[in-house]
Amino acid sequence: MLDFIDISFLDILDILLVAILLYYIYKLLKGTVAINIFLGIAFIFLIWKITEALKMEMLSRILGYLLSGGVIALIIVFQQEIRKFLLMIGTTNFSSKRSFLNQIKFLKSEISSETNVTILVEACKKLSTTKTGALIVLERTNSLDFLTNTGDTMNALLNEVLLESIFYKNSPLHDGATIIRDNYIVATRVILPVSNSATIPSRFGLRHRAAIGVSEKTDAVCLLVSEETGEISYIKDGGFELYADYNELIDKLRNDIA
Numbered sequence: 001m002l003d004f005i006d007i008s009f010l011d012i013l014d015i016l017l018v019a020i021l022l023y024y025i026y027k028l029l030k031g032t033v034a035i036n037i038f039l040g041i042a043f044i045f046l047i048w049k050i051t052e053a054l055k056m057e058m059l060s061r062i063l064g065y066l067l068s069g070g071v072i073a074l075i076i077v078f079q080q081e082i083r084k085f086l087l088m089i090g091t092t093n094f095s096s097k098r099s100f101l102n103q104i105k106f107l108k109s110e111i112s113s114e115t116n117v118t119i120l121v122e123a124c125k126k127l128s129t130t131k132t133g134a135l136i137v138l139e140r141t142n143s144l145d146f147l148t149n150t151g152d153t154m155n156a157l158l159n160e161v162l163l164e165s166i167f168y169k170n171s172p173l174h175d176g177a178t179i180i181r182d183n184y185i186v187a188t189r190v191i192l193p194v195s196n197s198a199t200i201p202s203r204f205g206l207r208h209r210a211a212i213g214v215s216e217k218t219d220a221v222c223l224l225v226s227e228e229t230g231e232i233s234y235i236k237d238g239g240f241e242l243y244a245d246y247n248e249l250i251d252k253l254r255n256d257i258a
């Protein structure tokens with residue numbers, strides 16, 4: 001009687017993989033209009049499965065044709081998202097680049113690969129007191145190469161004065177975002193994808209939307225100094241990470257990029 005509860009290991013694996021797939025799709029579409037299209041399709045799929053189970057031949061066949069024929073339409077509608085999805089999967093380094101580097105640290109003792117978080121926060125504090133706008137993106141496991149190409153590449157060891165001078169208002173490099181990989185500034189004047197999320201309060205402009213955008217599309221985290229208020233924001237996973245003081249911010253950063 002309880003035959004239907006007979007769940008094998010492969011069933012659990014199947015459910016787990018579908019859950020991971022759905023999570024990635026949700027992460028990709030969160031805050032965009034595409035999420036409504038996705039929910040619409042999921043709803044039609046659910047109805048189709050119910051009509052199939054209830055053996056409602058005609059309706060299930062119509063919905064089946066609609067869904068199978070719609071695959072091509074979906075590829076066209078979601079062209080951008082599919083591209084980003086593949087990029088996200090393709091650039092996810094499951095073995096964690098940093099832990100690998102840490103393991104072979106003894107081979108390159110004089111070169112530090114770990115981001116110096118204190119330098120970052122000290123630079124932001126200085127920029128904050130002068131109300132100088134800044135947008136710093138910290139690469140994690142997803143490669144940001146597709147973004148660095150939109151700006152000027154450089155290869156400079158992270159340095160507080162250098163960071164401050166990049167964002168200095170009259171500097172030719174101050175516009176756009178600066179990308180940090182390990183302990184290096186690898187690009188400046190980078191154009192980030194802007195978030196369309198309707199939940200971002202209207203007082204936040206493009207700088208904040210760009211920081212949220214890149215943290216939605218990739219696993220990068222951002223430090224942002226507002227030109228208007230001098231406030232330092234820490235952005236992660238498409239949202240603001242709150243912190244009580246600078247020490248907590250440093251701890252959070254260390255945790256997230258270690």
Ligand SMILES: Nc1ncnc2c1ncn2[C@@H]1O[C@H](COP(=O)(O)OP(=O)(O)OP(=O)(O)O)[C@@H](O)[C@H]1O
Pocket residue numbers: 133134135174175176177190191192193194203204205206207208209210225226227228229
């Ligand atoms: N897509 C983008 N990618 C990277 N940087 C961007 C992007 N859009 C805007 N910026 C940066 O943000 C600056 C404009 O910020 P804006 O005033 O619109 O933002 P804000 O969120 O209100 O921040 P602030 O509080 O500093 O004013 C631009 O000069 C540019 O340097």
